[in-house]
Amino acid sequence: MTARRVVITGAGTINALGHDVPSTLEAMREGRCGIRALDIQDVDRLSVKIGGQVIEFDEHTHFNRQQIALYDRFTQFTLLAAKEAMTQSGLSEFGGRMAARSGVILGTAGGGVNTWDENYRTVYEAGKNRVHPFVVPKLMNNAAASHVSMEWNLKGPSFTVATACASSNHAMGQAFWMIRSGAADVMVTGGSESMLCFGGVKAWEGLRVMSKTACRPFSANRDGMVQGEGAGIFIFEDYDHAKARGAEILAEVAGFAMSSDASDIVMPSKQGAARAISGALEDGRIAPTDVGYINAHGTGTAANDKTECAAVADAFGTHADSLMISSTKSMHGHLIGGTGAVELLACVMALRDGVIAPTIGYEEPDPECALDVVPNEARDAKVDVVLSNAFAFGGLNAVLALKRLA
Template sequence: MRRVAITGAGTINPLGHSVPATLEAMREGRCGIGPLEIRDVDRLAVRIGGQVRDFAAEAHFNRQQLALYDRFTQFTLIAAREAIAQAGLDFAGELAARSGVVLGTAGGGVGTWDENYRHVYEEGKNRVHPFVVPKLMNNAAASHVAMEYNLKGPSFTVSTACASSNHAMAQAFQMVRLGMSRVMVTGGSESMLCFGGVKAWEGLRVMSRDACRPFSANRNGMVQGEGAGVFVFEDMEHAQSRGAEILAEVAGFAMSSDAADIVMPSKQGAARAMAGALRDGGIDPATVGYINAHGTGTLANDKTECAAVADVFGAHADRLMISSTKSMHGHLIGGTGAVELLSCIMAVRDGVVAPTIGYEEPDPECALDVVPNAAREAEIEVALSNAFAFGGLNAVLALRHI
């Protein structure tokens, strides 16, 4: 099997409109969560979120494009532009035919749904824009990236709730590793911060009204975010032959299903995914220095995830670092794994471990090194990125220093 390099990264999220800005915010432990600025916010019980601020779509896209691009697609194209520019690839000829795009999203064009439901049910309109369906469909972002960059190989969208991006990146990794594709553009995006999107999540009663405090004893729920993360996964030999900068190596992955409950997490399912990623990559557990946790800030997830880490790593669990960057950017739902992979790249490439901010009180059921409140410098050989979704769908990626 072929080795797989990451040669490009791009993002737009509540912490920054680029990778350098995002990593700087992570290093400084900044919080991108604040009061929501959306229509009818006064009708919501939850009024905070990780919004992408100071974003003007008109500065990036023309009127014809905006008629086709939901906000989640806009975020994806901006992140893809940064990632592909960094990779320095021009997709033409055979390379175009052997390159594709796999992206994750849970909801797709939620803002478009919300807006057009208002038109029909609230305002009584009998017609909607003819491009509503192409704008809201979950595969819109993947299709527009493929068209923009001439990616003619395997292209599709994965939708597995909060694990969507990790599942998408796992599929992209496998395609490059098996020689099916030479390059894959992959990651994910989400934009659910509209009235309907937040109101739906309120119904689950897992949302915090004040802050996201993963692993802290006084945590009281998750906070929604929005944004995108996109990466270029490339055949290692191909990347090296053209002198590309390699950010990290994708070393292994695994997926599992709890097959137990639609919303409650399972320690066994999470443990199988982490152990499987180590096994797939031939990774000695003792070489893992950092885990970017799913770490939602809910009572159930955090203690279950810590128990799973303890089961997989045994005595080494006390020596590795585990943090949740959701404390800074919120939970990007289907896009969350993509933005969080940036913290794993920062750990293995730059030797900086992102913190879990908002940590206030130790929880005996989360008694691991959660890197509270301040980033830490450390040499990290291997990092894991965890994603555990509603529906009991788990996906874990392993990155290695190169």
């Protein structure tokens, strides 16, 4: 059977830069920073007090009391982003065969971390012996995927991927393969995360990879990552299915690859990352010289950034010097399991609008990161093929290739 083409027909998001796609892309074009002082309980007990927090968000504006009892913050973000994506796609009713051939694959690293945090307080701090009967369905990692499937009557393949910081890319890659293979026609995919609560930040503090000041990817004076939160959701669709109903196509998903470092639980591997990059090009039958932009994993840690640059140099050879590579984590923070999904918006913007999102906070060149990192200001440039990198703790790598629809 001939492999089917896969396209993106809808996108939705909520993150530290905006509560929807237009405001997020505007912030990226302007190089705006969404990282700010955290407004959470017990922030004074934290040594890291900044994050890419979603502000001016009132759950009661969007959900009723019964829904709030069921929806952790990461699920709320997912449902709002999914609604925006569905609206843009023009899909509204799923029934019969279409419902059976449409599904949901989402990524999250922690799932309902806010629910865990609140209920640990209830039991251990307040000394109560009972928790809400919906605590388990509220905190489980698959909650968001399940609620999206129920909201839209999606009865096809649906599940959650949890591979730390690569969760969203792994989820979107699986959705891509589902459609390309003929197992589904429409997939809702992407990811979400909301770890910006006391326990979530405190756990990350223990790793000693967090900056207390800013996220400065690729800059010689970078001193760590900054957490963020939010969701990015996309509608992946069979090309012929989308064309037949006259859908607007945002981009084509051309290739995907995964690899495992099989070496260290926290230290990244140049070889593992390079294999995933080269694998995505091979899967999409893309020549390295066709790639114009890479949205980097670019966490702002000393180890990740130099390793990623070395991996890009290995995978692209002399063409690496002609590539643009930027990290939008400098603006919205590291959304952990949801990060690849929000970053894919920058890839779509590059293809559709010819705007390359910048790496802000760049202050000092680093000889070990000597690529074109699009420092501090967005750039107008026509690109036809882009990559989105995600390299996770545990040595799990996932790279997506997108191209302008020909």
